[in-house]
Amino acid sequence: MMQKIAIIGLGLIGSSIAHAARRGALAKQVVGFDASADVRGRAAKLGFCDVIADDIADCVKDAELVILCAPVGAYPSIAPLIAPHLAQGAILSDVGSVKGAVIRDIGPHVPPGVHFIPAHPIAGTEYSGPEAGFSSLFDGRWAILTPVPGSDEAAVKKLRAFWQGLGSQVDVMDAAHHDLVLAITSHLPHLIAYNIVGTAHDLEQVTEGEVIKYSAGGFRDFTRIAASDPTMWRDVFLNNREAVLEVLGRFNEDLSQLTRAIRNNDGQMLFDFFTRTRAIRRAIIDVGQDSAAPNFGRNKS
C-alpha cells in the first residue's frame, strides 16, 4: 500500500482509478486535482478521492505516484507546474492514449530522482466526467507501460503492481510500437466512427430522423464511440499523426479493393473477405475482451 497517490484530471479515467484504488486498498490517501473548479466541486461531492486539492502543487507534494489523467494536449502546460513539487523517488505516470508525444512533452521536465513511466489503460466508455467513473472499469482489460530506456526496474515493477491492483493485465512495450498498435485498434476505429456518423448527418436525401429510427441495422454501433470526449480525441489525432495516417492509408487501400469488387460484381471476393473476419471476433470473445451475447447483450429497448 502506498502512502499517497495523486491524480491530475478527474474525468472518466481519473475517477475510475480513484474508485479502483479504494476498492483495492492501494493507497492510504488518494488526492485529486482538476483544472476545472466545477469538476473539483463535483468530484468532492462524489467523494471518490480522500482529498480534492485546489492547488496542483499541493496535490502532487509527497505523492509516491502521480498520474496525469488530463487530455494529452494539456500535458505541456501541466508538466512545468508539477515538476518542482515532485518528491524524490516518486513515480510520474499518465494514462494518455498516445505515448511518443507524451515522452516528448513530459520527458524534458522530469527532475532527477523522479521515475517517469508512461502508461495507457485500454479501457473506457463513451461517457466523460467525474460521474462516469466506476471501480471495475479496468477489470480484465490491458494496461500498457512504455518505460523510457534506462528506467528503474523497481519503479516499473511497482507501477505494474499498481495497475494489477486496479484489475488490469499489464504489458510493457516501447512507445513507438504502442502508438502503432493503438492507431489500428483504437484511433482509426474512432476516426471512422466519427466520420460515418458525420456522413449520415450530412446526407441530404436521408433525414436525420430516418438515420436515427433505422439505426439498428448497424449504424447505432458506430455512434457509441463517436460519442466519446471530443477534446480527448482531438488531442489523440494531433499527437499520433504519423501512425494514424499510416493505418488510414492501409484502410483506404483495402476499401478501394472492396469498392472495386462491388462495382465489378465480384461476389466471390466479397464472400471470401466477409468470411475471414469472423475468426477475429471469435478470438476476442475467447480471450475475454468482449461479450459473446448477441448485440453485445445490450438491452432490448
Added chain:
Amino acid sequence: MMQKIAIIGLGLIGSSIAHAARRGALAKQVVGFDASADVRGRAAKLGFCDVIADDIADCVKDAELVILCAPVGAYPSIAPLIAPHLAQGAILSDVGSVKGAVIRDIGPHVPPGVHFIPAHPIAGTEYSGPEAGFSSLFDGRWAILTPVPGSDEAAVKKLRAFWQGLGSQVDVMDAAHHDLVLAITSHLPHLIAYNIVGTAHDLEQVTEGEVIKYSAGGFRDFTRIAASDPTMWRDVFLNNREAVLEVLGRFNEDLSQLTRAIRNNDGQMLFDFFTRTRAIRRAIIDVGQDSAAPNFGRNKS
C-alpha cells in the same frame, strides 16, 4: 389470426419470425422450409415451426402469407419454384435488406391474384442459423414495407398488422428510398466494419494477437457486425450497388476532409466535428433504438 403462414429460409430472421408468430398467436399453423436438409433437420428439432416441409411447394400451398427469409441472391431461383403453388389472395413478402432488386427479381413471377408486398425488418444479431432466432428480436425495432404501386390496401394493412404482432413498429416507403436509407444506416456500416477488421488483420507491424488483446480500445465494436453472415452480405452489396457506391463516395469525401485536418494540425476542425456527432447518439437512445448503458451494457468479461 391467419390459418397458415409459410417461411422460406430458417436462419436468424426466419426462425425469429416463427418464434414471434407463436408468441403472438398470429397463425394457426407456421410451416417452414429451408433449401438445406441439415437446416431443416435442426429446425425440426428446435420445434419453432408447427411443420417443416421437405418440399417448397408443400410449404407455400394454401398459405395466406409466404415470407422469403433466404439471402436475396437466392430469390431469382426461389420465385419460379413457388409461383405456381401460391394461393389466390395470398400475400407474398420477404425480409431482404434490399428492396429494388427484390422487386426486379420477384415481381415478374407473381401470379395474378397474389399480393406481392416486399418488407424489411431492421433487426438482427451477428449470429446466423436456426439456433440464433428468438421471439423478441423485432420488439421495438422498425419494419419497412415497400409495396409496389397499385398494391391492394387491405393486403398492406394485413401485413402491417402481422409485423406489429411480431413486436415491430411499421413504416411504408418506396423501394428506392428504402435502398438509400439502408445504404447509409446499415450497408455502409457493415462494409466499413468488414474493411477495418480486414485492415487490422493484414497489418504486418501489428500482430493479430495484439489486435485481439487491445481490442477494447474501440476495435472490438466493429468486429461484431463484421461477424455477420457472409452470404447475406455478399448479396446485399451485389444487389444495392448504386446506393452503396453513392454513400461510399460521400464517406470518402468526408474522410479526406478529416485526414487533411489531421495532417494540417487543425484541432478546431477536429473538435467541432467530434462534438456534433454526440447528439445523434443521444437521439438514438431517446427513441429507444439503443441502450444508454456504458459500453452497450456489455458484460465486463
